[in-house]
Amino acid sequence: MCKKRLKLVFGPEIVGKPVTYNLIKKYDVIINVFQARVLPDEEGHMVLDIRGKNEESIKKSIKYLQSEGVMVDFLEKSISYNQDRCINCGACTGVCRSGALLMDQESWELIVDQDKCLLCEMCLSACSMKALSLELG
Amino acid sequence: MSGKKTEKSYAEINQRIKKGEALVLTAEEMIDFVDENGEDKALAEVDVVTTATFGAMCSSGAFLNFGHCDPPIRMGRVWLNDVMAYAGLAAVDVYLGATEESEIKGLEYGGAHVIEELLAGRKVHLRATSKGTDSYPRKELDTYITLEDLNQAYLFNPRNCYQNYWVAVNSSDKMIYTYMGPLMARFGNASYSSAGQLSPLLNDPYYKTIGIGSRIFLGGAQGYIAWEGTQHNPVRERNQKGIPVGGAGTMAVIGDLKEMSTEYVRPASIEKYGVSMYVGIGVPIPILNKEMVRYTAVRDRDIDVTIVDYSGGVRDNPTLGQVNYEQLRSGTIVLENGREVPTAPLSSYNKARKIALELKKWINNGEFLLEKPVENLSTNSQFKILKEGAVPNV
Secondary structure, three states: OEEEEEEEEEOOOOOOOOHHHHHHHHHOOEEEEEEEEOOOOOOEEEEEEEEEOOHHHHHHHHHHHHHOOOEEEEOOOEEEEOOOOOOOOOHHHHOOOOOOEEEOOOOOOEEEOHHHOOOOOHHHHHOOOOOEEEEOO | OOOOOOOOOHHHHHHHHHOOOOOEEEHHHHHHHHHHHHHHHHHHHOOEEEEEEEEEOOOOEEEEEOOOOOOOOOOOEEEEOOEEEEOOOOOOEEEEEOOOEEOOOEEEEEHHHHHHHHHOOOOEEEEEEOOOOOOOOOOEEEEEEOHHHOOOEEEEEEEEOOOOOOEEEOOOOOOEEEOOEEEOOOOOOEEEOOOHHHOHHHOOOOOOOOEEOOEEEEOOEEEEEEEEOOOOOOOOOEOOOOOEOOOOOOEEEEEEHHHOOOOOEEEEEEOOOEEEEEEEEEEEEEOOOHHHHHHHOOOHHHOEEEEEEHHHOOOOOOEEEEEEHHHHHOOEEEOOOOOEEEEEEOOOHHHHHHHHHHHHHHHHOOOOOOOOOOEEOOOOOOOOOOOOOOOOOO
């Protein structure tokens, strides 16, 4: 199994195409959608995990998406957490919708769960200590 | 114990501290102690309750004296790492405000960051200009200084340690950036900023023991309350427990920067707002009588706070009811309009707890004695607004 997190941007002209259907059907990949906003005549956005048998199957899938005109952004970015700068205030937790940033209700320390992060980047603006930053893969 | 005492004095408490016999509890521990043992036993046994907070306190800054160079300069304009310091004082004295922004980097770097660099022992770029006078002929200075090089360096913060504050939300349909952090559209989140049951002025709501001259923990060192804070507003509406339901009392504090630590003084860059400084303050409360037992046993659910809609950009923002700190700490509140809103604190409860424990340790070690206030903070001063357009009487 091989997994990649992708951010897809669909131009208004291809929003109507059954791209994800074809992707699953033709390339036998498992899709897990975290975030999606796809409306008629508007630019669409989607954040998803794509899982395939091997790296090759994922490569082919991405080629297919690109051939359909979808812009593919590899979310090999991650939010990096600098514990020394963090004061455990918790300001970041109020804007985090994915559950990646939570306060421990006993110790009042920040718990960071990278696996849940959807890279919305809201926490970057909520942290006044610059303890959270975007790391490019 | 026969002949129950109903009052204790500062002198008695300090005697017990010196002998190493004092019972010191943090404000959190006091809640449990009173629950388990009752108020009478708490009065008989507990000497001091330590309270603390670690939050963004914009109204902060440092007085610095650089010493004289040769030939000397009467500094007219002064910059520290490109952050302007106020030099309208004697020749080599300045006041460096925490929120002043770098003329080069903007809100990424400000007075609070310079204070952190000084605390960390790093070299800071000092530039000064002057008109030049007979006795101070020099017109320009460009050099580097460290905290150690300075004669005096002390924090003097005109308004710290707010007694309660507000809960901030945003009813508009666009995101706004405030000193309470980013507020998402349509009540997307709520932020609050008080240590609640650990917060100093919420454990002594009528300032019976906290006043001018009180010795406190400030930024990791011993400091003092110098005056009532600016915008001190003791007449704010209070709940049945006597707790103000919004920003009320404040204190001006002073302490030696050279003894402080970056652990308890931290610069902050608040997105699309500006620079601020997180300051750690701890205040010991002597358990003089039953009244102080009751005050210091205050808990989050006793502390109500008003929800304020920050979207209007006006002085008197609309309010949306009240919640208490227990609800805020649960992570979700429900507004009057039925909306469920995720909450997040801006001040660090974790750090506040550390400060309360550190102060407790100082007292237990006999390094820190309690000081009776020279004068109490006002309980009736009026809070004024700025009236514009009034014609002065000639």
